[in-house]
Amino acid sequence: MGADTAVAPPHESAGAPLGKAPAPGRQRRRRDDRRAAWLFLAPALVGFALFYAYPTVRGVYYSLTDYNLLSTPGFVGADNYRRLIGDEQFWNALKVTGYYVVLNIGSQTVLALLLATLMHRLTRSVALRAMLLVPWLVPNVTVGLVWMWLLDANLGLVNHVLNALGLGTTGFFTSPDWAMPTVAAVNTWAYTGYTALLLYAGMLQVPQYLYESAALDGAGEWRMFTRITLPLLRPVLALVLVVSLIGSFQIFDTIAVTTKGGPVSATRVIYFYIYEQAFNYFHMGYASAVAVVLAVILGVLTAVQIRLLRASRSDLA
């Protein structure tokens, strides 16, 4: 992988001493390390400086300006943040995002747990797992379009079926009440298989003999699930939960393709709001201020994630 992109230079330290005198050899190697290390790090450090560190500083600076992408940014202090406090659309975006996160994470986690348990207790089939992974592999744009078509008010298959069952038709993406649950359901469809596989992998770590002895003791499946699987899965489950939580705060593609924040702001999530402010209205300064708020929220969640990451690693090691 990537072999064609770099040509190996001749050995840099070809003259390294052979084992005869270990002490000087070590010292020599340490000195070589320093030069080699910075060469190894050069691409990553340039990338980090240019596209992570610099934009982070820049983003905070923009949030204190009235930048509109065309003229030079003018410093306005905390104006954007003051405006943000009185901005109903911003609070609505937070509320709508929260609603989505709860709906999506709730349904996705419960379904994924069910699926993972069923797989764990029934089959090890790789083909089955691969099939469950397909919706995750597909771009969210495609997922959005396919479901827009399936749920179309006039010609969509789902409404045809509902009609045939005498339940009437629903404009899923166009009804203010239905739009957000529909988006949440679509993304649950897209990510449940993936989440289930992560949980399944966690379940494989649970020693099999626990189930065997529980079965000998006459424990039923439900008892095994609540007394063995769930407690032992907790670190993995917590990690998966936080990762999906952070992910679902950043929902954008599906909204951009299906509802575009509508109807009447029912699905104008925070990510989409930032996008609109920056690239539709050219309020780059204001968009940056909203992004700072989102960054703080996600930063806290990520800190939790990193803690869990460390915790779960030491658990399994």
Add this chain to the structure above:
Amino acid sequence: MTRIRTKVSPGRIAAWTVLVIALFVTVFPFYWMVRTALTPAADLYTDSTGLVPDHPTMINFLRVLGLTSQEEAQAAGGSGAHVDFLRYLLNSVVYSGLIAALQTLFCAMAGYAFARLRFPGRDAVFGVLIAALMVPPIFTVLPNFVLVKNLGWLNTFTGMVAPSVLMTPFAVFFLRQFFLSIPRDVEEAAVLDGVGAWGIFWRVVMPMSRGPLITIGLTTTVWAWKDYLWPLLTGREEQTRVLTVALGIFQQQSPNTQPDWTGLMAGSALSVLPVLVLLIVLGRRLVESLNFTGMK
């Protein structure tokens, strides 16, 4: 055999039923996508429930691939705007291929330096790099867009891949973690043979790390393949338009009040096809990768 038989209980049947339903719900929308792509646009109002189209046709695929004349495309329900999904498909392959190959290489180099080479300030530099995991993408997207625009890189592959081609904190973290687990003895022998750091990395460590490298390469490919916002901002023009962006634009070019569903589903099918090939060729690997990274 008898042991298996005793296991056939109502509970097991119910469990299998749920699993099969889940599979059906997972796969059926893709079937319906292809089915619609094979339906003539004119039939959409009369023939939208049968499992197989009444008059199957390839015209929708041909017209979104830009293989028909404009009149033919319009007659088949197109907007008359120029579309060439073959081009977008290729752009997507270039975009995700470049990012996956280069990012994997550069992050492996960095991960190796952090795991194995001794230099002053190593832990501090690593800490700062990993702290970037805390910054959500949308936050850097805004200034990165300005930067790429000011560099004159809009609508070039350079601008599109620039932010992700050199590093992502996660890949560095992940690969470093793996390199730490390689026993030092393996390198000692190479050191005694007078091989330098680059030689050890390239000829000893990289070949030993095929699993994790493929894992990172694959997840990065999938991530780049699905990417929408960044290419939407930096690569809207024909020559750099990737599939996801093309689908979004195509959706808005509908000739009637109804979207051009048959064309859209043909385009959507094209965006699934390469991923499906990847899954068929590397299915086991991909599934195992997932167990491995867990958090991307």
